[in-house]
Amino acid sequence: MNTPTEIKTSEKTYLLYYDNKAYRKLEEQTVHRFARFQHESIKEMTSLLWAGLLRHQPKATIETADEIIDDLGYETVMGIVVKAVEQSPPFQKSKE
DSSP states (O other): OOOOEEEEOSSOEEEEOOOHHHHHHHHHHSSSOOSSSTTOOHHHHHHHHHHHHTTTOTTOOHHHHHHHHHHHOHHHHHHHHHHHHHHSGGGSOOOO
């Protein structure tokens, strides 16, 4: 887990902390994608993970997906998600 960064004004000290939820919220408030690779959207990546969790973890929330991404990292999680999507019935190659 990363450590919050302090930002001090003359009257108060604030803590800055960037995790997946922070970046996802940023994307919701702006028109820009903030993902490491500009063709990806943090909001879309998080939503894709969350949707895949629902069948077997019906109480999973978008925050559950945030926690998984924060723990494992984008590249690891997206590698797993891409593999799962490719193996899903809608995307399986037909056997002719």
